[in-house]
Amino acid sequence: MNKLVLVTGGTGYIGSHTVVELMNEGFDVVIIDNLSNSEKSVLNGIAEITGRRAYFEQFDICDKERLDNFFKVYKKLDAIIHFAAYKAVGESVEKPLMYYQNNLVSLMNLLNGMIEYDVPYIVFSSSCTVYGEPDELPVTEQAPIKLANSPYGNTKQISEEIIKDIISVNPNLKAIALRYFNPIGAHPSALIGELPIGVPNNLVPFITQTAIGIREELKVFGDDYNTSDGSAIRDYINVVDLAKAHVVSVKRMLEDKCKSNFEFFNLGTGKGSSVLEIVNAFEKAAGEKLKYKIVGRRAGDVESVYADTKFANEELGWKAEISLEETLLSAWNWEKYIQNKK
Ligand code: NAD
Numbered sequence: 001m002n003k004l005v006l007v008t009g010g011t012g013y014i015g016s017h018t019v020v021e022l023m024n025e026g027f028d029v030v031i032i033d034n035l036s037n038s039e040k041s042v043l044n045g046i047a048e049i050t051g052r053r054a055y056f057e058q059f060d061i062c063d064k065e066r067l068d069n070f071f072k073v074y075k076k077l078d079a080i081i082h083f084a085a086y087k088a089v090g091e092s093v094e095k096p097l098m099y100y101q102n103n104l105v106s107l108m109n110l111l112n113g114m115i116e117y118d119v120p121y122i123v124f125s126s127s128c129t130v131y132g133e134p135d136e137l138p139v140t141e142q143a144p145i146k147l148a149n150s151p152y153g154n155t156k157q158i159s160e161e162i163i164k165d166i167i168s169v170n171p172n173l174k175a176i177a178l179r180y181f182n183p184i185g186a187h188p189s190a191l192i193g194e195l196p197i198g199v200p201n202n203l204v205p206f207i208t209q210t211a212i213g214i215r216e217e218l219k220v221f222g223d224d225y226n227t228s229d230g231s232a233i234r235d236y237i238n239v240v241d242l243a244k245a246h247v248v249s250v251k252r253m254l255e256d257k258c259k260s261n262f263e264f265f266n267l268g269t270g271k272g273s274s275v276l277e278i279v280n281a282f283e284k285a286a287g288e289k290l291k292y293k294i295v296g297r298r299a300g301d302v303e304s305v306y307a308d309t310k311f312a313n314e315e316l317g318w319k320a321e322i323s324l325e326e327t328l329l330s331a332w333n334w335e336k337y338i339q340n341k342k
């Protein structure tokens with residue numbers, strides 16, 4: 001019988017790509033999503049790619065009673081991958097309570113369910129944001145956790161602490177926290193991808209929306225950083241590569257290969273790219289000229305952050321493989337697909 005994995009937030013950006021990779025590897029998947037930041041039609045994209053349908057339950061994980069009923073119905077869950085959360089850094093500064101409420105209560109309800117209903121394994125979506133402005137580059141998993149510079153970032157730090165405390169008194173549970181760097185791109189089929197609501201905050205959706213004519217021009221936030229071309233550096237990782245790391249993590253737990261009950265891995269490419277390098281790479285990959293101008297720095301941005309991926313490469317046996325050009329082309333193809341559909 002296939003193993004059954006619960007994917008919370010499975011109709012979202014990273015969740016949907018992970019559901020595809022899980023199903024491609026023979027797992028059965030049940031998604032819980034309240035569709036607060038995604039659409040039900042994503043399920044059709046997943047089905048078209050995999051030839052199978054994931055089970056889908058639409059509700060809010062903060063609703064404990066509803067979640068408990070879910071665990072009673074889906075008695076034999078082998079593992080959970082927990083993506084469901086709010087993720088907009090700026091919005092979290094405006095509405096901190098909404099972020100603490102959603103991101104922490106959902107996690108606590110799930111952990112409670114794992115204990116009550118004997119689900120032993122959870123993979124948690126964490127973020128490189130926990131490292132803040134790192135003292136040393138590339139950033140290893142041992143780098144100190146810096147004071148969070150947003151309520152969103154704080155929810156990721158607190159979530160890791162909550163998981164650690166719960167695991168320490170429940171030896172049957174195991175968790176893996178995956179600290180993503182900057183996920184970008186879309187599935188090569190262009191049937192699923194990122195669906196930003198309103199004006200995108202993130203660089204790549206803003207670039208593709210500018211190239212297709214929805215936005216007038218990209219504003220490059222700062223060219224006075226201490227980097228080769230003055231623009232800020234990040235580690236941009238393809239979302240399909242990222243999704244595959246979740247499958248590897250689930251298998252690691254199922255095969256009892258974890259070295260401790262709570263493990264952390266950086267998920268990045270190990271290579272930093274500046275904003276202007278991304279602009280150039282996009283123009284090359286898409287064959288489109290991009291209108292942009294340099295403006296001042298964005299408040300709260302760090303200068304440079306990219307992952308040391310040695311630990312993930314060696315321990316998980318996973319490596320980001322898809323090139324930056326291919327990734328930017330996939331983002332561009334996805335943008336064209338969604339605009340065509342409108
Ligand atoms: P997303 O918004 O596309 O997906 C999250 C999904 O969770 C959405 O479909 C939303 O409807 C659902 N959701 C939110 N709260 C819920 C709740 N209480 N109950 C049920 N469903 C709920 O976001 P994403 O980019 O796919 O991110 C997934 C995870 O990865 C998040 O935890 C995010 O913080 C983390 N992460 C994302 C990035 C990034 O740049 N995208 C980087 C680092 C970490």
Ligand code: WQD
Binds near residue numbers: 201206
């Ligand atoms: C990347 C670079 C911008 C938009 C965020 C979250 C982080 C994590 C990943 C969840 C920066 C520059 C951007 C634009 C620009 N998410 N930029 N013009 O800020 O590295 O990380 O997403 O955990 O927590 O903070 O990503 O895509 O917003 O920015 O010049 O219109 O692009 O200044 O240098 P960021 P981003």
